[in-house]
Amino acid sequence: MNLIRYIDNEFFKEVGEISRFTARFFREVSKPKQEWEEFINQCFWIGYKTLSLVAVTGFIMGLVLTIQSRPTLVEFGAASLLPAMxxxxxxxxxTPVVTSLICAGKIGSGIGAELGSMRVTEQIDAMEVSGTNPFKYLVVTRVLASTIMVPVLSVLAIAISLFGGYLGVNIRGEVSWTLFWYQAFDALSYGDLIPSLVKTFFFGFAIGIVGSYKGYYSQKGTEGVGRSATTAVIVASLVVFILDLIAVQVTDLLGLT
Incomplete structure (x- = not known):
């Protein structure tokens, strides 16, 4: 019983601390003089350096999903519906969820480890002493960059995964380039595209916040750095699933599904 109470207390304490951290982010981002140079640098490292991993994963997802789905549709005489499905x-x-999970693993752990190492080596303390605002320079730039770049990566992954789907359709069958894309886009509507894009902004924001929080308050030396990186991945992935569940319920209530 005491163990359960301790776990509950730690959970709610963590939720409260992350909420305060998020509130501080919104206060800092509303202040003037943003660190645009560091923001662009983080967009490069978060976006460009993750692109190859996201592209390969997206291609494999489209190819595998198409190959695995084809036998079932053929059995029911609905092979022509494969591009739409x-x-x-x-x-x-x-694609949006898997891409966000990949970003949670790479970006979340990277931010957690980087800020954690800066915390344990007292670089953040040195920035505070020198008059620099470390929260604005380190946290705000990374959270904004992840919020913007995760949707961009998701859109690119969707395009590449659809191309993988096209190749998967033509492995066992023969569908022209024009016909495949016509059927694929004809099955889609704004109710499919807009919620899918909007929720990736929340995924990116959550990944940036969790990774920054875990790293910014890292403790206990090098052991704490490793723990910050690991817990950042776990918590960010869990938050992505929770946000996706909320997004599905909201789109269902709005009649967009």
Whole structure:
């Protein structure tokens, strides 16, 4: 009983601390003189350096989903619906969520480890002493960069995964380039595209906040740095799933599904 109470207390304490950290982010981002140079640098490292991993994963997702789905549709005589089914599945759910989970693993752990090492080596303390605002320079730039770049990576991953779907369709069958894309886009609507894009902004924001929080308050030397990176991945991935569940419920209530 005491263990359960301790876990509950730690959980709610963590939620409260992250909420305060998020509130501080909004206060800092509303102040003038943003660190645009560091923001652009973080966009490069978060976006460009993650692009190859996201591209390969997106291509494999589209190819595998198409190959695995084809036998079932052929059994029911609905092989012609394969491009439409693949496009809806990839655009609505699979590609945005998987891309965000990849970003949670790479970006979240990277931010956590980087800020954690700066904390334990007292670089953040030195910035405070020198009059620099470390929160604005380190946290705000990274959170903004992840909020913007995760949707961009998700859009690119969707395009690449659909191309993988096209190749998957033509492995066992023969569908022209024009016909595949016509069927794929004809099955989609704004109710599929807009919620899928909007929720990736929240995914990116959550990944940046969690990674920055874990790293910014890292403790206990090098052991704490490793723990910050690990817990950043776990918590960010969990938050992505929770936000996705909320997004599905909201789109369902709005009649967009």
């Amino acid at each position: 693949v496009s809806i599945s990839l655009v609505r759910e699979i």
